[in-house]
Amino acid sequence: MGMGGMRRQGSDFEPEFFRIFRSIEDQQKRSAWLQAEGMLAAAPMLRARGLPLAADDPGEVSLEAERAAAEQQMLEALVRSGVPFLLAGPSLAAWTLYPEPGRRPRESMDLMIHARAVNDARAILRDEDFVPDPRGATRTESAQAWRRSKASVQLSIRLRWDFCDHPILNRRFSIAGLQAKSVVIEKPVAGLRALGVEHATLYSALRWVDAVHERFRLVDLFDQDLRWRMLGKEKLAELALLARQRGVAGILAEHLGMARRVFGTPVSTELLHSLKQSGNHERSGSLLGAGRGRMRYHLLGALYGRGLRVRGRHLFSLISPG
Template sequence: MTVTVRGLHPETGELLRRVFLGQGARWQESREFSEEVFCEDVISQGMAPLLFRRIASEVSNASAWPESLLLRLRKTALHQAAFELVAELDLRHLLAAFAQVGISPLLLKGTPLSHTLYPEPGLRPRCDTDLLISGEDREKAANLMKKLGYTPLHEVQVDYINTQMSYSKKTAQGFSCCYDIHWQVSNCNRQFSRDFVNGKLFGNAEALPALGENAQTLSKVDALIFSCFHRAGHFSHSGDRLIWLYDIHLLCQALTAQEVTAFCQRVKELQIISLCANAITTAQSWFGTVCPEELKLFLYEKTENEAAAQLLGSGRRHGIRKHTLLELKGLSGWQERFSYILQNLFPPAEFMLWRYNKKKKLILPWLYARRFAEGLIIFLRK
């Protein structure tokens, strides 16, 4: 199976694949492919610390790589490890503050996985920490973040467009600790978010002692489902990202037989078999994932017209169009669908100024005309 990652040079992809499949990769520089290009690719894919660890652990193969390249990878890995020490302390303080005001968030994506699946947290780079809260706690959480000195990066909340708020704070060490506070598990599909959370997402949560007594995260079953859906939600815009596939690879190998059965059953209920099968087989092609027998059989199950499979199409226009149609299909009635269309065509003025990075309200009529024109292009052009 040949799989390409958008934005990744083929030479980088081939080297990474051979390294992680244990095929004795050797560095070969050419006029078109340099250390600089390779390092930029690896860092953008979130794979630099893992790659350095893999190469350094294979002493016999380390000599096949230029020392200057290994030094670059080592520097990136050390920087990530240093950041991790600061970020962990900041997160512990934040979770304790949440607990004091009665908010019990769930940690999502890379941060909890880095502490449960990876040998060391610093091996799993990430630009922020994601937390899921109840919709009822939105205002309380926003007030707390500002009180604690975090600066909101996305100040506009729009129910049908933006269901998260982002915050950042500079630490004394010069690092930026960033958080995405979600009250809907996915921005790209309300029906999935509703069904996923209603499936006892918080009830199935697991404690995360590595991050203190107030830390909790998704069960491994829910984490794998979420990782597969999150990957699909970004696929049409930016394609795959290798660190996301590596998360899926590790999650698959960490499931017990009982958890595999629960995973297959839950995915069928959510009607996202094709999304999950595609994600797992893609991860397998890169990292040689060893799947339990029941999961292997699941990957070849036939699916009949699953609507969510459309998320795997390529191209930004295709992605927005399919996301919108899926969202409309999942809304409860025509009144809610009308509200969704109206809000997407004519969002609040504050959102428009933020979205297009403008400050003067006089330009708003032009911005709304631009947004309307962009919508027409997306839905009328093939």
């Protein structure tokens, strides 16, 4: 799917998602495309935007509802334990942006946790029949993936003790600082804390840059669209200020620009221009541009990584096939 250059939004503007959707006339092919992009379960939300979608796929919705129930059970165990953590990523989007959590497919649940509490969290995961997942191992020292060894529905958990993986990004935010700015969300568990909306918006944008070894799906961008539409003027100003303070305004502008092109996210041209101007002076902008990709990501990781182990991992990733 071509993302093209930024275009001006006028009365005749049609978001790229809508244009591609309408160009696929065969219903089965259309459903297959939506499923591949993680958008099939969000059918009611797309219908509300005027897309002529058929009835929901009951199998897709049922599977994601089972996954949401498994997530809730695990979150209840973690909250009961008293180990401090923050819900983040696609699971946070599922529970806060969608009418039902099963409407947002996801492959893993991201939990932000202070490095001092990681071993306690690991012990709880083991008690719940989780084991380390080598397939989800990150390329830096910032996270660890776990999966349930025996379960009817696959559930993976990613413990994160850094906000991001890449050396240029992973010290922009501290877990302690995120916890101080966190919010309590109403569901699925009483007392569950999560990233606030500004940090969740930035996390979505930075994860897009970070995920060079993962397939980008449109549902990840749809999260950003939904989140943006919930922000008021005050929160927008706080978000822009935070992005500039942490040196990631250019990345935020790039991600929001994509959301505007693809889903018609109502981001003003003035704000995008202002963020891009700030981004021209940011080191994080070196991860963007025409050369963006796996090679550039790991070259910069080897250059800016702290310690031989981190630099070595990035150098090895340059020659490994994964």
